[in-house]
Ligand code: PMP
């Protein structure tokens with residue numbers, strides 16, 4: 001039987017490709033973004049406890065109420081924004097599902113969605129699967145900031161949504177207060193929804209403040225903000241996150257969420273609700289990862305790789321221009337197979353495959369892992 005692919009141009013995600021290559025070639029894996037250290041035993045014990053206590057059946061579709069209440073408390077404490085846990089928070093199977101649920105809730109065939117390249121790989125396919133038209137705008141190079149004049153030029157009557165991501169994967173750049181003001185003006189004047197991917201909200205360095213869409217009531221009234229417990233509690237494999245949006249938007253998001261996964265696994269939600277009660281469990285994260293970034297940068301000194309500024313996320317971009325003129329995909333492959341350090345080539349995050357000869361390295365790793373990798377990278 002002949003089938004017609006809905007995504008004929010899409011292969012396997014670069015994260016799977018590079019992690020598999022790393023495994024096959026015994027390379028240190030700094031490609032796919034995930035920590036290689038253990039998570040806090042307290043939260044593992046909590047999951048276990050809630051399983052033993054019998055919390056093993058379907059959770060309520062929008063999420064366990066206790067967890068939504070804790071999330072609302074944390075949002076108030078962090079962004080001074082009041083959300084109703086009953087009607088404005090939805091627990092999702094990671095941020096990926098939250099993003100997909102939001103796009104499928106609001107994007108009708110022919111609707112345009114503005115996104116910024118290099119962009120996280122799930123955005124463009126999620127838009128197209130829902131009949132939307134992705135409108136890519138490249139971030140400026142090398143600071144990876146948004147050219148708002150260009151954004152204004154790309155807005156048409158069909159523009160339904162703008163997607164932003166701060167701190168940014170893969171570049172580690174962050175939006176500034178002025179960016180939020182520009183975004184808010186554009187969204188309100190043109191009646192455009194904002195999808196704000198804030199999975200790295202707590203991974204922000206150098207004394208900077210995370211610019212959440214929830215900080216401003218105007219922007220928040222037209223925004224869907226997406227978060228991931230995978231990042232905040234080092235448990236990417238748990239695939240748990242949440243989406244925050246005003247009631248009338250949340251109502252639509254829940255319509256799609258209920259048919260994508262219905263609900264997120266129950267014992268993890270109860271455990272997260274307990275664990276969130278102690279702010280020590282999330283407040284130190286920025287300092288923790290800033291130290292990792294500094295450690296990585298300190299030990300890579302003397303290498304011919306040139307680091308670009310990184311103010312957030314757990315990714316460090318490196319330019320290899322002084323070593324090789326090879327395309328980044330080839331360079332990443334050679335580095336993995338021959339030198340045994342895996343990274344992610346940045347061109348794959350661009351629709352137009354812009355290749356600035358950059359590789360992305362994940363520093364969410366144990367010091368010993370980073371030391372070994374840096375020793376190799378210094379020898380290039
Ligand atoms: N957005 C960005 C920018 C990410 O880097 C990631 C994952 N690492 C996600 C969304 C997806 O998060 P999750 O694993 O919670 O689905």
Ligand code: GLN
Nearest residue numbers: 015016031032033034169
């Ligand atoms: N977000 C992670 C990264 O950027 C990977 C997520 C995934 O593998 N889908 O590396």
